[in-house]
Amino acid sequence: MSSHQYAVVLDLNKCIGCQTCTIACKKQWTDGDGMGAMYWNNVETQPGTGYPRGYHTMGGGFDEQRNLRPSSLPTAEDYGVPFEYDYSQRLFGGRKKPVMPDVKPEYTPNWDEDVGGFERGNPYYFYLPRLCNHCTHPACLEACPRGAIYKRQEDGIVLIDQERCRGYRHCIEACPYKKIYFNEVTGTSQKCIFCYPRLERGTVQACMAQCPGRIRFVGLLDDPDSPVHKLVRVHRVALPLFPERGTHPNVFYVPPFSPPRTGRPDAGVLDDPRFPLDYLKYLFSDAVVPVLSKLHGELLKAQEGGRSELLQLLIGRTAKDRFQIVPEKVRKATPGPVSDALPDDPAGPPLTIVSTSTKED
């Protein structure tokens, strides 16, 4: 476990599924050879098959005895074989036929965009951005026999040493989120590096910086000044994905809620939910119910003219409100008192609190 932990909160009520984050990451990091199917960040329509296809039913993570759970490896078909359109033949090669993909597309990232679910005349979907969770207990790290995966002590970022990795792919099997990818050209496994070179210069991650919906919050989970600390630890409205997989993710989601399904003015989001509660529980555990109630209560308060500190925080008007990148604080901070989070808190075990004596940083 690291002394301090960078974490992310994604407000699913604000995600518009534009994939700007996906492309920002792709252009920054995974534009090279062997990275065609590699999306360190992607956005999925939920309910949906996800990326790679069916990752959430493949296995991985830990069982209740803290043993690694078995899993299958995603296949090339689960990622989808990348294809291109050969425009040159149509425009300059004299071919009259329509421009077609050079490989028959059978699956891609975002394959089932906006399909979602359908229940009693109620179509519904929402968008779920996914990236490496930089887990507090990374299953990938435990699965690697070579010790090629490590968690940085100073900020909790999980990285794969490309010099040590020999491409065994136990990490891909172990990751319940299948957010590690195999590069056949380098023969190594690769994953989100949390934009650590940007972070160390005080610059926010590419996916965070580019998000037009301003859904992304980032900072130290154990820093009382950071927005993620407030959303996860104080207001407790952000939840990890599939917490039962036992890795204690550090990417948290403000679950989606929307007007009641039938628009009954007297019905709350829990009385007549547009998104079936069972599905949200499947993703975020039963803890989603009190979170939705709290969010609904805050919304009512604001609608009645009151001021909701939580909703103001979630609006995230400025970059300063959403991001707290503090390389100096990470470097200088000394472990302080243990936070009040409970060991069985879905947000994970308690971490030490960053000393606030370096506020001037």
Next chain:
Amino acid sequence: MQRNLSVLLILAMVASLQTGLSAEPRIGALTIPTGTAPGPVTGDVALSPADPVWTYAVPVEVGLHRTPSLYSGGLFDNGRKPRTTLRLLGLPDNRIALQLTWEDSTPHSSESLASLTDRGADHIYKTRTSAPERFPDAVCVMVPQRRGPHERYPSLMMGDPENPVDLYFWKEGRGFEHLTGSGRGTVAAAGADAPPGQVVVSPSGDGWQATWILPDIAPATPLAFAVWDGDDQQRDGLKYFSLWYEVGP
């Protein structure tokens, strides 16, 4: 008294286990006779598996074993063990040529990188992903860095700190690598000054045939072998391995 005996017994078991992990006891040497051709044999000739010079080397069957499952729910021993034969041929300058032939029902299990379409810089996908779930076949011969006879063999788990090993490794699609190891998880690329080895591997009948030329092999130097069946998702410690054999006269 009975409790003290139990404690002693446990301590003795732990001690023997540690000894077994750090080094392999030398229980009756398995010796491979080294063939000698009538005239001097060049490396190029020895690397040609069909060359008649190999008729001077006596084929010996090598017993392979399956590693136990490393992870809960992981791969288990399905009872299959590939039939494997080995031939040794003496070469000038303390070198030996070593030919290992082993069964593999699918010796072309993994698409080699060379066959992946190179899309070039103008394309979005420069080199495509073809099969991230498939593993290549592979083979390795392990030699202690201290050549010659051994009182105790190095650990079969990639050597040990007192007895580091050279690993002459070949993986389908990626070719030859000279590695070193001093225990499980320590395998790394050999330094530039390490004694060079060569290997040629090609499909052969119902399997593969690998021919190495290894430098500085004194008589009685121990050798151990491992093969990986990629179709069975073998990689890392999931493999077939042999006990130590000695280079015979």
